[in-house]
Amino acid sequence: MSIKDVAKLAGVSIATVSRYLNSPEAVREKTRKKVREAIRQTGYAPNTLARNFRRGKTSLVVVVLPSVGDPFFAGVMRGIWRVADEEGYSILIRETQFNTHAFDEYTDIVFSKQADGIVLLASISPFMQGDAEVTGKGGRVPPIVVGCEAVAPQLSPFPSVRVDNARAAAEATEHLIGLGHKRIAFISGLAASLLTRDREQGYRSAMAAAGLAVSEHWVVEGRQTLEGARAATRRLLALEARPTAIFCANDEMAMGAMREIRRAGLRIPQDISVVGFDDIRYAEILDPPLTTVAQPVEEIGERTMRRLCRAIDGGDIGAGPEIVSHRLVVRESSAAPPK
């Protein structure tokens, strides 16, 4: 059941069979027919393991993300897959469960030839431990491209693809300010996530630009999860001067916030406005439909993966972030504050 058996049956050398498989135009039609028939008879399928070994390529790419359950990542994955299929890669998924991992844990995947490259849809901040130098063994950085997430300033040359999170968060905040809100709360994700910090910073700068003070009680950590956001919202609703709007660092958390607001007997948006971030596919079917910032998820996935492929092939992929455009999608969860 190996190439040898096919060769024997076809009466040719194994080199010819190999050529038949990899560059058929290099073998005569008469021979091709013999080989084709021999393959049919033996039911031969090339041993991918041996092939990859010989080629020194796994044809595997690892995608590291915090949580597969998150519908946001499903969109990014779709983009990654499209390119992966084109380029002949299979995708290996590793969930971080929001844990941080050491730099080596990722780079070793490449150095030990478990995969050819890595798409990191998770925070790169743990990488900064120790000095800011990010190098793999032997001083070379393996092919890694960061998608969606922000990258620590010290590592700014690190290739990434994302929206301008600070700008987008500022626009979302400005939208609420424009509606007349003054007491706007922010539910952040994980403090460790740079992306979250960028969004928080956008929120703060928009508030400052409008001359609005931000009470420290208004900024609460939603831990990037629906449950975390529920707890955060309960705290916000218990405040003496209750916020009239809540801006959540992502839609998943916005769903949690909406649930708690409802549970408290308040109406959205009449009593409280809610704005999310990501525009996951559930945003539109929430009740009321959620105002949020849309990211071109598939495009991010595609660009990230494409850049990674070029890096794997040894091409020049440039340095630093590639910024794609976001879009504020105004739906019915945001309106003017109550009088």
Add this chain to the structure above:
Amino acid sequence: MSIKDVAKLAGVSIATVSRYLNSPEAVREKTRKKVREAIRQTGYAPNTLARNFRRGKTSLVVVVLPSVGDPFFAGVMRGIWRVADEEGYSILIRETQFNTHAFDEYTDIVFSKQADGIVLLASISPFMQGDAEVTGKGGRVPPIVVGCEAVAPQLSPFPSVRVDNARAAAEATEHLIGLGHKRIAFISGLAASLLTRDREQGYRSAMAAAGLAVSEHWVVEGRQTLEGARAATRRLLALEARPTAIFCANDEMAMGAMREIRRAGLRIPQDISVVGFDDIRYAEILDPPLTTVAQPVEEIGERTMRRLCRAIDGGDIGAGPEIVSHRLVVRESSAAPPK
């Protein structure tokens, strides 16, 4: 940067280095120290590609599922991952996008050594094309275990892990009947999916057992998607004798149904009750929280993967389905019908 370099530097043979890595107890501590040091100095990492090739094992398992975006599968994946980590497997994900694939497309993955086995979270029905015989090349069936989905009766010996879909659907329907509903609609998934047919059959048998006729207008195809269910619901709401309850073949579709019911200005559950299936993590935070059938998703994932691992190791995994228990979770989306 290969085992050879380490051996040279440590002044031992490559066999010793290999032994150091795979069965350290077989090498003397003095030698171990030399090797350890050499590995440290060279920054050597074993070449997984070569190792897998030599061992004839990919240590990869492919999980085939209709759609990663579906939160239901996220739970199953978690269970699969837990076992995969234990057993040293990495997971490759293939999305079918609800398309059916030929039997060979799956078996070839194993025969061509791209992976050691397959977890099929998708319908196995396309396999039935031609005769009912399911055999791979050379007459042997590669390690495949079906999770969640039903398996065609002709293929009943095929190993699978799932709940009793018909029974569970019947119980959900009985719950609605018990509340006093008589006009109960059913939004099915994809007609091609056997799982969907089982659930439909459960619904029909419960209706029949209660002496309730099922109008053919009440059974509509939701195409397994949120959008499909919205269209289906619109059709149901336009009916002259509008149903007082809708049972959806999964929660994702229930979300779509709820959205459309709301949009039509009707209240849940006062005007219409809704029941779903799966108990995805959003079920509880919907407004109102969704009555649904809970599946032990992680357990399904674990059991499926465990059975697959045994199959890969050549062990006996028995035949046919392994049934795990479901549970009707009554929340607020179901109540007595309007007078």
Add this chain to the structure above:
DNA sequence: CCCATATTTGTAAACGTTTACATCATTTGC
């Protein structure tokens, strides 16, 4: 019909491991 050239095929080495077997070193029992 022969030589030069182009095309097709074959030979054999290489990729980096693991492992059976042989060899060498060490311990144990007497």
Add this chain to the structure above:
DNA sequence: GCAAATGATGTAAACGTTTACAAATATGGG
């Protein structure tokens, strides 16, 4: 202290491909 037994290490083959190079065969021009 020696033989036997045990333990540690080395040698070399094997896994199934791909591919550089050599060899053989076909093609074309004169």
